Amino acid sequence: MAMTDVLVIGGGPGGYSAAIRAAQRDCDVTLVDRDGVGGTCLNHGCIPSKALLTASNLVTELESASRMGIYAEPFVDVGEMIDWKDDVVDRLTGGVEKLCEANGVTVREGTARFTDDHTVEIAATDGTIDELEFETAVIATGSHPMSVPGFSVNDDPILNSRQALALEGAPRSLAVVGAGYIGMELSTVFAKLGTDVTVVEMEDDVLPGYESDLTRPVKKRAESVGVDFQFGQVAVEWSREGDGTVTLHTEGTDGTDHETTAERILVAIGREPVSDTLGLEAIGLEPTDAGFFETDDRTRTARDHVFAVGDVAGEPMLAHKAVAEGLVAAEVASGGDAALHDAAIPTAVFVDPEIATVGLTEADARDAGHSPVVGEFPFNASGRALTLAETEGFVRVVAGEDTGRLLGAQIVGPEASELIGELGVAVETGLTLEDVAGTVHMHPTLSEAVMEACENALGQAIHTLNR
Known part of the structure; x- marks a missing residue:
């Protein structure tokens, strides 16, 4: 049976940082990820969304430059914009792959599942399954978009954030369920690219959890580029219309029913941890009801030789928090000493x-x-x-x-x-x-x-x- 000192499950920022740091500490390290390195952040989240935000912001900056005496009517080729975004993603993920290789990390594509305290089976994408023995393991399996009952992303008009970032063009109209950070970022992108955007939110303001004087300028700017907000409403169901559009049916907190018609519906109500693929019963490890792992300030779980970092280790779900946790996990898993300092996580x-x-x-x-x-x-x-x-x-x-x-x-x-x-x-x-x-x-x-x-x-x- 193949063996490794440190097994890292998940190749996002927390996972690949842990793998590289453990390798720098002279450990034999194997990184397993079913989608390759980069995780959601590099491939389907932080990086592609910020690339599109930059591009769409430039469009509105040019359109409003008349106040500086500059007059421009930008022509936007959304397909070329998507190609540029994809190139940014490819450059970053390719760079991480090279860094893993240069530091001696063995990268394997597949899904890892515990079979006992120190063994996993790895199911490769080609269907083959083999086993790997490890001394310590770092779980960095990340998170995926939450869903709304009745709104399956397997239905063509329904999108989650990952699918929205992979669209080859901007839809004519878009109904967005959720005014949290994902919903607000993506609604802003599409509105600036000419999409008619309606955002439905069950709370009474955008970005719940942030102080109102922080969110007020954001809501004002979003409305100025055409985003329409409908607060105090919950998504109930959707239906297809004869003209190819869909209708989002919502219920207000006052009991009234509402309808929003659009070409596509984007569900952006948050993210939840991925912890149900790991075979945790084999190592006697149980996540919380929400699917997170409880960890100490050294990122250890209830099993001392198993660590958890990133989204799967709890809020806040932030890439830079994942990196910090990954570095601590690598130090401790490789015999060193480190602890988290989380008072100033931005x-x-x-x-x-x-x-x-x-x-x-x-x-x-x-x-x-x-x-x-x-x-x-x-x-x-x-x-x-x-x-x-x-x-x-x-x-x-x-x-x-x-x-x-x-x-x-x-x-x-x-x-x-x-x-x-x-x-x-x-x-x-x-x-x-x-x-x-x-x-x-x-x-x-x-x-x-x-x-x-x-x-x-x-x-x-x-x-x-x-x-």
Whole structure:
């Protein structure tokens, strides 16, 4: 029987990072994935969606450039755009494959299933099955889109996020079920490419879970490009129409019935972990009712020689969290010592404008027993934001009143996903408002807004009124 020191099941960011790091620590490593390396993030999620967001944003930027004295009517070839997106994906996945090979990781395509504490059987795509013995295992099987009863993605007009990103053209009209981050990102892409988009959401606002002042500019921008929102409605069923369209039937929270007609229906209500293919009964490991694995700060499951990382290890389902967990798992599985530091895991929604957060909100800080002090700086007071014609939003920082230490931050506006990095470092390392405010920031840049938000919290802002 073939043997390996470290078995990694799943080739997404958490899995391939764990595999490469374990190999760097002189372990014999085998990575098994049924779809090849890259996982959902590189192949069907983060990367293709951000590529299409970039392209569709460029379309609207050109269309609105008249305010700068530039007049353009862009012609969009969606097929060529998809080809460019696919090329980006291929370059990244190909790069990861080469890195695995260069680091000595053995990559196998197939589905791994535990047969006992230290053995898996691997069912290859050609139907062959063989066994592999391992010392330690890292489960990184990721997640897949959640479904709505009666809305099977096997029916032609029904799409999940993976299928939507693989479309060869933009549909004329699209009904989107869910206004979370996936639904909002994809509805924005298609609306900017000319699709008539209607979003149905059971809650009363977009991006449930985020503060309303963060989501307000996002909803406003989406509506400006033609997205129609119907809140307080639940998808019930769908029916085909004679003209080739479909009708989405929804029920309002007040009991009323509603209908939305479109060419396709996109179900984007979230994701759920993939843990039902692993044969867990063979190793006495049981996930939670939601399908997640409970882990300690070293990513160990209830079985000390089995680790879990990424989406399958619980919220938040973020690629960068998966990478961090994968690196910790590799260190511990290979005999080293490492632990997770999760106080400053940033989140981002790549909508328009972007939203990014890290650490605690003001309400979180109060609930945790802090007396928070808050500072904000609006982008409409930023010289760089004005020159970019992107003035919606703000940077907000939350600190402890007694210590001045940064506890969290929230940003909505241009390049929020990039700006949050500095504040993540500040929260993780315990920097104070004075530390950040006293650091000279380049002018004119968006990052000055971070500095000025900290100055605002101190009552020392120059380019906005102090609280």
